[in-house]
Amino acid sequence: xxxxxxxxxxxxxxxxxxxxxxxxxxxxxxxxxxxxxxxxxxxxxxxxxxxxxxxxxxxxxxxxxxxxxxxxxxxxxxxxxx
Amino acid sequence: xxxxxxxxxxxxxxxxxxxxxxxxxxxxxxxxxxxxxxxxxxxxxxxxxxxxxxxxxxxxxxxxxxxxxxxxxxxxxxxxxxxxxxxxxxxxxxxxxxxxxxxxxxxxxxxxxxxxxxxxxxxxxxxxxxxxxxxxxxxxxxxxxxxxxxxxxxxxxxxxxxxxxxxxxxxxxxxxxxxxxxxxxxxxxxxxxxxxxxxx
Numbered sequence: 206x207x208x209x210x211x212x213x214x215x216x217x218x219x220x221x222x223x224x225x226x227x228x229x230x231x232x233x234x235x236x237x238x239x240x241x242x243x244x245x246x247x248x249x250x251x252x253x254x255x256x257x258x259x260x261x262x263x264x265x266x267x268x269x270x271x272x273x274x275x276x277x278x279x280x281x282x283x284x285x286x287x
Numbered sequence: 288x289x290x291x292x293x294x295x296x297x298x299x300x301x302x303x304x305x306x307x308x309x310x311x312x313x314x315x316x317x318x319x320x321x322x323x324x325x326x327x328x329x330x331x332x333x334x335x336x337x338x339x340x341x342x343x344x345x346x347x348x349x350x351x352x353x354x355x356x357x358x359x360x361x362x363x364x365x366x367x368x369x370x371x372x373x374x375x376x377x378x379x380x381x382x383x384x385x386x387x388x389x390x391x392x393x394x395x396x397x398x399x400x401x402x403x404x405x406x407x408x409x410x411x412x413x414x415x416x417x418x419x420x421x422x423x424x425x426x427x428x429x430x431x432x433x434x435x436x437x438x439x440x441x442x443x444x445x446x447x448x449x450x451x452x453x454x455x456x457x458x459x460x461x462x463x464x465x466x467x468x469x470x471x472x473x474x475x476x477x478x479x480x481x482x483x484x485x486x487x
Contacts, residue, residue: 210365214358221354221480225347228485241481248477256357257470258300258364258463266299266306270474273313277320277478284324285486 213255220244238285242278249274301464309471312434316475319430320482323423330419335487337420340411345404346484349397350476353435356393357473359386360442360466367454367462376455383462384449390469391446394439401432424483431479434472441465 227233227241250271254260259267299306327334363386370379408425415422445465448454454462 210358210361214354217354218351221347221350224350224481224485225343228343228347231487233481233485234487238486241485245478245481249474252354252357252470252474252477256361256473257467261293262296262299264295269310270313273317274474274478277317280321281324281482281486284321284328287328 246278301467305464334420343484350480352393352397353473356390359390362386371456377452380449380452387446391442438469438472
């Protein structure tokens, strides 16, 4: 039986715990910010594809929220590492 | 060898009008996120010092609540999307109503948790005018709070419709429209949480 939604939910929870631990252990700086932002992109894309259901939608519509995510997260990275 | 081909849907799920709202929201929040990020760059020390007053655990719980609420909605949408035939439609709507009720409950839990967080912040004498960090923090989280409130109201209405067995494989537009709005709120928080609560 396909359990895609459960797996996606599990990955989102694990990545959220990872982000929280980075904060609690005072590791969310320097190189780890890049890692954290990458996991944030993965989380956002998982919600867009599997929860919003954009995975099976024509590319021109699927790309709009994805491009937003890429632009926002890479701009945050630029502002951090400038 | 047979090759499976997935036919792509021409349009996103839900009413197209909600997608116009979603695009506007993405642009608005996008500018606010970038405003925060570049303001932080201009005064890292102030932002790092102010951030210490935030409750990271509260932000973490908020994220878990939103993600899990989103999962409940996906389960409800999937149930009614496959419902054909009077009896199956009725059963699917009854099951979906339980998932939606759970997501409404999670929406309320988010709002309660956020109110407790705001109350803690205000009790420390912090306001919009305290400094630039708190101006962004309050503006972003309160603006997001308003979206969760609206999302919860929408979900409650969907709950009532499922109770009336309104959705079926041929009629999913209403539930999908509410669902994508909620997932938008989720995506926005997924970016907001590390940006404001975690990154130092």
